[in-house]
Amino acid sequence: MNPDRDGLTYAVATLLAVTAVVDALAAAAAWSVRGLFLGPLADHPDPAGFGDLDLAAAGALQCLLMPVTAVFLVVLLRxxxxxxxxxxxxxxxxxxxAGGTWAxxxxxxxxxxxTGSGLLAAADLLNALxxxxxxxxxxxxxxMQGPKTTGMIPAAQ
Known part of the structure; x- marks a missing residue:
């Protein structure tokens, strides 16, 4: 077993993969809301209340997942x-x-x-990447981590 790949490494990799999927879903939700505002809700007197459900669900998943992932990632990177x-x-x-959310x-x-939903979609895609x-x-x-953890540091030249 590679000594650099322990349970923490695999936990962080899994959390990051799930984060990428959730971010992609959030980007799709934001893009869908953008489509609503460009289409059927373009002339609605109060369109702001219609698109928030999908974005709220995606945002809730992100708010639950990101702090956990961040803590594990910071521990691993440190x-x-x-x-x-x-x-x-x-x-x-x-x-x-933050800019997309504010917009x-x-x-x-x-x-x-x-504009705001487009920025949210771009931010979520960037976060997924x-x-x-x-x-x-x-x-x-x-x-340097591989040689250090296996004890096989090359001789000075």
């Missing part, structure tokens, strides 16, 4: 001493998600709701 480039990527995703929640016109890339990172040890 244990592996992963680089700061990774943390910058997570920060960008958080900013895009959707603060919208009071159909055009604003279309980051979860997939993180899963690959978690399952693939860095070049």
């Amino acid at each position: 244990r592996r001493r992963a680089g700061a480039g990774w943390w910058a990527g997570l920060g960008v995703v958080a900013l895009v998600t 959707y929640v603060s919208a009071d016109t159909v055009a604003g709701l279309v 980051v979860a997939v890339l993180a899963s690959v990172l978690v399952l693939r040890p860095t070049s």
Whole structure:
């Protein structure tokens, strides 16, 4: 057994895979709501109340899953001493998600709701992509972790 792949590694990889699926479903829900605002609800006097159910369900799943995944991922990355480039990527995703959420929640016109739901869909797709890339990172040890954990550090040249 690879000493770098323990139960925590597989738990994080599984949580990240589930996160990617939930984010893809949330993106589909946001895109569906966008379609409603572009189609049948385009002329409705109060369209804001119609699209929230799918988005609320997807958001609830994300709110339950993401903190758990984040805690396990942080523990694993701290244990592996992963680089700061990774943390910058997570920060960008958080900013895009916050911007999309703010645009959707603060919208009071159909055009604003279309823009906000489109931004939410993009943020969720970006989050799904980051979860997939993180899963690959978690399952693939860095070049120094493999030799360090097996005791086979190459001789100095």
